[in-house]
Amino acid sequence: MAAKNRQIVLASRPQGAPQEANFRLVESEIPQPAEGQFLVKTHYLSVDPYMRGRISEAKSYADPVGIGDVMVGGTVGTVIESRHAKYQAGDVVVGNGGWQEFSLSNGEGVYRFDASMAPMSTALGVLGMPGMTAYFGLLDIGRPQPGETVFVSGAAGAVGSVVGQIAKIHGCRAVGSAGSQDKVDHLVNDLGFDAAFNYKNVKDYAAKLQEVCPGGIDVYFDNVGGPLTDAVFTQLKLRGRVVVCGQIDQYNAEKPPQGPRLLWHLIVKRARAEGFLVFDYFSRFPEAMCDMAGWLQEGKLQYRETITDGLENAPRAFIGLFQGENLGKQLVRIVKE
Ligand code: NAP
Ligand code: FER
Numbered sequence: 179m180a181a182k183n184r185q186i187v188l189a190s191r192p193q194g195a196p197q198e199a200n201f202r203l204v205e206s207e208i209p210q211p212a213e214g215q216f217l218v219k220t221h222y223l224s225v226d227p228y229m230r231g232r233i234s235e236a237k238s239y240a241d242p243v244g245i246g247d248v249m250v251g252g253t254v255g256t257v258i259e260s261r262h263a264k265y266q267a268g269d270v271v272v273g274n275g276g277w278q279e280f281s282l283s284n285g286e287g288v289y290r291f292d293a294s295m296a297p298m299s300t301a302l303g304v305l306g307m308p309g310m311t312a313y314f315g316l317l318d319i320g321r322p323q324p325g326e327t328v329f330v331s332g333a334a335g336a337v338g339s340v341v342g343q344i345a346k347i348h349g350c351r352a353v354g355s356a357g358s359q360d361k362v363d364h365l366v367n368d369l370g371f372d373a374a375f376n377y378k379n380v381k382d383y384a385a386k387l388q389e390v391c392p393g394g395i396d397v398y399f400d401n402v403g404g405p406l407t408d409a410v411f412t413q414l415k416l417r418g419r420v421v422v423c424g425q426i427d428q429y430n431a432e433k434p435p436q437g438p439r440l441l442w443h444l445i446v447k448r449a450r451a452e453g454f455l456v457f458d459y460f461s462r463f464p465e466a467m468c469d470m471a472g473w474l475q476e477g478k479l480q481y482r483e484t485i486t487d488g489l490e491n492a493p494r495a496f497i498g499l500f501q502g503e504n505l506g507k508q509l510v511r512i513v514k515e
Contacts, residue, residue: 183208184489185248186277188233195430195500196230201249201493209282216260218271218281221513223489224252224302225496230429239455249277249492254291254301255513265290272301277492279512289463295471303336303507304474304481305467311423311456312340312399313466317348318459319452320397320421324349327391329410332401333374334361336507337423340470341399342371343479350397353390355406357502364505369480383409394418403427404435411440420451430500482506487514 182205189202211217232243232250243250253275257265262285265271273288275281291301303309315337322328328345332338333354342352342365354365355377365374373390380386383406387395394415400407403425414420428435444451459466473479484504486495492510499508 181208182206183278183280185279186489186492187246187248188243190245191233191235192230192430194432196233196493196497198493198497200233203490208280211259211261211282213261215282215284216257216262216265218253218255218273218275218283219258219513220253220255220275220279220281222254222299222302222485222509222511223275223277223492224307225492225499225508225510226251226307227424227426227429227499229496230500239457250274251276252302252307253281254298254306255281270298270301272306277489277510279489296474299483299485299507299509299511300474300481302509303483304340304479305470307456308336308507309340309470310459310463310466312337312344313470314456314459314462315421315423315454316341316344316397316399319454320399320419322348322350322397325351326396327351327353327393327415328397328399329353329355329387329391329395330399330401331355331377331406331410332424332426333365333371334505335401336504338399338401339365339369339481339506340479343369343473345397346370347473347478351391355402361502361505364482377406384412387413397421399423401426408438408440411443414443414447414449416447416449418447418449420449422451422453426500484508485511487511 185204186201190200192200254272257267257269270291270293271288272291273283328350330338330341334356342354345352352371354371354374357378362374362376365371395413396415397419398410399421401424404427482505495510
């Protein structure tokens with residue numbers, strides 16, 4: 179066992195886009211579990227767009243990460259010592275260990291991962307929080323029907339790539355946008371999207387959407403927000419549904435956007451726009467995981483992971499999310515299997 183725990187703490191709050199200087203690597207003693215606790219060695223940690231919100235001042239569903247606190251985040255790893263009735267050394271567990279190599283847990287928000295089902299890394303991606311977001315956001319909020327057109331922004335990322343594939347599994351036409359030609363090719367050639375475009379090369383989003391979704395859009399799964407979303411509103415079909423999942427285009431904005439106000443389109447199309455949080459579905463994760471693991475085994479669901487090695491590179495991996503450096507799920511690997 180390594181003699182020390184290494185941790186990434188928040189050094190300062192970013193103004194605009196996060197920078198590496200907003201984070202600091204520190205070392206501390208490896209903690210000992212008290213009665214009712216267990217110690218986990220992290221194998222992979224997740225970096226996610228929502229963390230941008232957690233390092234800003236504003237309180238939301240959770241308190242912000244304090245200056246000097248270990249960065250929060252999902253982790254998968256193995257229990258190495260336990261004084262908890264439900265967990266034993268050797269168990270593979272998913273939890274919120276944060277950006278550190280070892281973490282203590284009392285079992286809250288933790289669940290066991292069956293590592294014979296799929297590689298451990300998938301517990302943070304396609305079979306983890308992002309996969310669950312795609313599943314419940316699309317099926318529960320978007321309610322796609324066979325033959326409908328589903329358009330997803332941020333389509334080559336962890337959530338978006340799964341949304342398009344579940345849309346296909348449900349007999350829909352899947353169309354996506356992403357930030358490079360390689361990503362667009364991947365969506366169409368590897369993941370089975372019917373069409374995709376590179377939003378960075380498009381000036382007139384509404385015209386592009388008309389070209390790739392000629393009859394209009396039944397379900398819009400929005401990961402991005404901003405001007406692309408404004409354009410989608412103009413292309414909704416009668417009784418269209420907008421699944422408001424993420425607004426990454428806005429996360430580093432220093433002032434709230436003064437949007438074009440396009441809600442008129444919701445009236446005309448009798449359409450619905452609804453936000454959701456994946457955490458509200460925690461109790462239903464097992465049913466989704468069962469479907470998703472089945473689709474993985476049947477080859478109906480593909481996934482990609484972008485893996486960055488070393489805890490010290492977690493800030494860089496996180497910053498890369500806002501620059502589109504990842505294809506599929508961005509992970510940080512602590513232990514090479
Ligand atoms: P991700 O898509 O794997 O990574 C972020 C991607 O966003 C990047 O790869 C980049 O790809 C794209 N991006 C960055 N800046 C952008 C911009 N200004 N305009 C357009 N695209 C931009 O991340 P994820 O974990 O799957 O999350 C996707 C979205 O879902 C995020 O908005 C996140 O906040 C949201 N989310 C919501 C919930 C919920 O419960 N509501 C849960 C999980 C995630 P490009 O190369 O395409 O630009
Ligand atoms: C996300 C964006 C926002 C996300 C969660 C939130 C889990 C929650 C925000 C809030 O409650 O303020 O990508 O992913």
